[in-house]
Amino acid sequence: MKKNIPILSMIFFSLCFFSCNPEQEEVDLIVHNAVIYTVDEGFSILQAFAVKDNRFIEIGSDRSILSKYKSEETIDMDGRSIYPGFIDAHSHFYRYGLGLGIADLLGTESEEELVERVKDHADKNPDLTWILGQGWDQNLWESKEFPAKEKLDSLFPNTPVLLTRIDGHAALANQKALDLGKVTATTTLTGGKVILRDKQPTGVLIDNAIKLVSTHIPAWSIEESRNALIAAQENCFEVGLTSVVDAGLEKETIDLIEKMHQEGSLKMRVYAMVNPTEENMEHFFTTGPVQNDFLTVRSFKIYGDGALGSRGAALLKPYHDHAGNYGFLLKNPADFDALAKRIYDNGFQMNTHCIGDSANRTLLDIYAKYLKGKNDLRWRIEHAQVVSNEDMSKFAAYSIIPSVQPTHATSDMYWAGQRLGAMRIKTAYAYKDLLDQNGMLALGSDFPVEHINPLYGFHAAVVRKDANNLPENGFQSENKITRLQALKGMTIWAAYANFEEHLKGSIEPEKLADFVVLEKDIMLCPEIDLRNVKVFATYIGGEKVY
Known part of the structure; x- marks a missing residue:
């Protein structure tokens, strides 16, 4: 029995120390017994943290945090993994919310199914003055x-209908x-097209024609x-998103977001790219x-070209499956240049949608004119989907950030080669090549074009496979990135791309206490399980929101 006295004494001492220590600081939340991926500079993996006034105040071992702090809310995470709150670096948050109330055309497998879904939607909503839908993909x-x-x-015949393609760069309209819109067979415009058949409009409108x-x-x-923003927020919290970049908002919507933040009805943190009206x-x-804890506005969203799926992306050589068709820019190069000058002169960030290799070249060269060399202005190319080998180094030369969406690669891989041909497809969705330029990528989803779940993008970036874990060896697997890189892309690198790295993106003292708890550890679990990992809890500022 004497041999057990030291052990009993240690237990007694520990209990007294942790529960009775008068020097313990009162905090709002303590989390312990976790595997915490801090994503700090050294990529530390710790066990516990304390939160006070919406911010992390210390991260460390269970012993160090439990001995120093006390809280009425102390959570034993039972060994679950914790990550900084996920950031979607390119989405359409407000549009996604609005889309939850219109006809859902995602996954339709034929034109007949598209029409049937629209009819069902109209039957359920007989008072509609416009019938709207989104999500069809003829591919x-x-x-x-x-x-x-x-x-x-x-x-x-008497109700106008407008059904937007999945990428937002084509739409089907009825005659009404x-x-x-006064659209006829003779309608022409810059950066858009009216699709004709037998010299008459088919109803399909491309880009600016919409x-x-x-x-x-x-x-x-x-x-x-308001309802759209709240509905979007609820769905995003469920998948671990705590911040979103909304690519293209009007001032009125930004004002509403800010008002809802102030009221407390909207808790999602938003980086707003402004439409350049x-x-x-x-x-x-x-x-x-x-810039405040919930909202940052310091960039403008520019559209360089359209989408590959609707053949609106601007290419250096014609589409492999449509002779003579190069796609098109949505503005004249001189107009892009004038926008770049105004944005540069006024100290804002320019973030340009570029899909085709011609659009990427045009905008990279315009960026170069104003950025002049290495800089910290953080101008971004959104999507950077097809970049010729000759242009890749311009990202490094001018400190341009590639903002990419990994699920685009795994969604497009079954038909993108038809658009681009065997040689040019190798310069598309080249995330590892882009990462190598400046040592970072900002990762997003482009939802509602793709699913809102950031773990789908994590899986696509790391294994280059679709929801069925195909193809067996991955799509262009030379452009896989590591799990560590993918996690940084949806946390600290995404924050950096938003000028928000001092606020979020890692679990460190003085940063906002945004974090997500997962049921499985995405840094260690088998690749085949990555898309199916569930969120256990989502916290914003130390408050549980899911």
């Missing part, structure tokens, strides 16, 4: 051909909608906009950038 259909408006004309119709859609009410530029160039 999933056996025909691979764009749809046409005849069946919609028959079903809805075309009439409102605006001829969409500008006639009645504005969403404040209540509808004259009114928006005049306002933000006058007031300057905005």
Whole structure:
């Protein structure tokens, strides 16, 4: 029995020390018995942390945190893994929320199914003044051909219909909608196209042509906009997102987001890229950038070209499956240059959607003109989807950040080679090559174009496979990135790309206490399990929101 006295004494001492220590500091939350991937500079893996006033105040071992702090809310995580709150570096958060209330066309396998879903939606909502839908992709259909408006004309002769393709760069309109937009067979415009068949509009509009119709859609009410933001937030919290970059917002929407933040009804942190209208530029160039714990506004979202799926991406050589078609830029190069100058002169970030190799070259060269060399202005190329070998080094030369969406590669891989051909496809979705330029990538999803779950993007980046874990060896596996790199891409590198690395992106003292708890450890679990890992809990500022 005497041999057990020292052990009993140690237990007694420990209990007294942890529970009775008068020097313990009161905090709002203590988390312990966890595997915490801090994503700090040394990529430390620790066990516990303390939170006070919405921020981490210390991260360390169980013993060090439990001995120094006390809290009414102390959580034993039972060995679960914890990560900084996930950041989606390129999404359409507000548009996603609005889309939850319109016809869902994702995954339709034929034009007939598309029409049937629209009819079901209209039957359930008989008072609609416009019938809207989004998510169709003709590349999933056996025909691979764009749809046409005849069946919609028959079903809805007096109600305008506009159905947006999954990428947002093409749409199908019925005749009533075309009439409102004054779209005819002779309509021409810069950066857009009206698709004809037998010299008559089919109803398919590409890029800027969509605006001829969409500008006639009645504005969403404040209540509808509020509901959309709340619904989007709830779904994002469920998958571990604590911050989103919303790529392309109007001032009115940004004002609403800020008001909801102040009220406390919206807790999602938002990095807003502003649409470059004259009114928006005049306002933000006058007031300057905005940054607080919940909202950052210091960039403009520019569209360089369209999408590969609708053959609107601007290519240096014609589409492999459509002779003579190079796609197109959405503005003249001189207009892009003028925008770059204004954005540069006013100290904002320029973030440009570039899919095709021609668009990437055009915008990289314009960026180079103003950035001049290494810098800390953090201008971004959004998507950087097809980049010629000759242009890749420009990212490094001018400190340009590639903002990419890994699930685009695994969604597009079944048809992208048809668009680009065997040689040029090798210069597409080249995430490892892009990472090597400046040692970082900002990772996002582009939702609702892709699913909102950031772990789908993590899986696609690391293994280059789709939801069925195909192809067996991965798509262009030479451009895989590591798990560590993928985690940084959706945390600290995404924060850096937003000028927010001092606020978020890692679990460190004085940073906002945003973190996600997973049921499995994505840094260690088998690759085949990555897409199916579930979120156990999501916290913003130390508050459990899921």
